[in-house]
Amino acid sequence: MTTETMPAPIQPDGPKAARYWNPYIAGIGLGVTLVVSYAVLGAGLGASAPVARVAAEAAHAVAPAAMEANDYMGGWFGDGSPLVHYLVFMVLGVALGGVISARLARRVDFKVERGPRATSKLRIVMALGGGVLVGFASRLAAGCTSGQALSGSAMLLTGSLVFTAAIFVGGFASAPLFKKVWT
């Protein structure tokens, strides 16, 4: 191993913030969490469906008839709120687990994270645009990095493995377009 020439991984900015875990250790923790999810729930992890369900609930407050008639989301209103769903509760857990970890490690830091050449405004516009793309793509694929890339790949599902490969291809291919935001 060429450890002596390896660049240091990115660490948090704050002077009091603890260093991040070794990626292999964190990965093992996530992998075990995923096995527990499958063994108990019979389903893997998920984060994009709850985002879509919260959006559906919000849109329903404005246009109830249109949402209930929608071919894709209408069924979510069949027996009550789309928010009563195990993945919505899972993502609430993610928020809790995330804030516990971030506070213990003194990594809570209120800011707009961006590259040295980017203004906050540019970064916010890009975050919005990237969010729209990712939200749309997650519905098109029926899952995101959690539900497809992690959970599906661990089950050797063809579509999930192909989706994961496509994410990396799309990310690497478009990275030069967004250099000003990050480098």
Added chain:
Amino acid sequence: MMTNVLGSTTLFSEGLLGSQTALVAAAAIGVAFGFFLERAGFGSSKKLVAVFYMKDFAVLKVMFTAVVTALIGIRALAAMGAVDLGDWYQMETFLVPQISAGLLFGMGFVMGGWCPGTAVVGAVSGRWDALVFLGGAGVGSLVYAGVYPAIAPIHEVGAVGVSTLDDVLGVSPGVAALLVILMALGAFIGSNKLAAKRAQRTA
């Protein structure tokens, strides 16, 4: 259904994913999920996006380690007869939508700096851009619902039902699992070599 050692079924196989027990269990699993994501450094968009600029390969390492760990755990539990994978939810494969979605997703990931799960962790870590990203993802989901009638037929293109790598390759699940593990190991070694080479060049 075959009886297994633990005699256990899953909430999914019992049709109980909507029960209060499932909601509580999912929340508890979510706490561990969020905790490990944050520990990995995924509450930071700079750390996440760095993989696409080949400056920090944590995303690749964490993700593939998680897949390999779960893969080994799942195969071991199944081989021992402790679980029956027939009790687990397996998503269907739709090749054309999933490939196009992956390309779009990758672009959105670099552009926005987050994916949905990490954006939740970022938001509770104080990142305003993560909150904005989640708002955008909600809008993107609604856009999909809006155009769904027009693009629904695309889901029939390359739809092959539940498909696994071992089916496609005509090998046993064990061999397919081994191939994925080897690919992950290749990615770990390759990314380390690449990072070392880049460090030398900039030194």
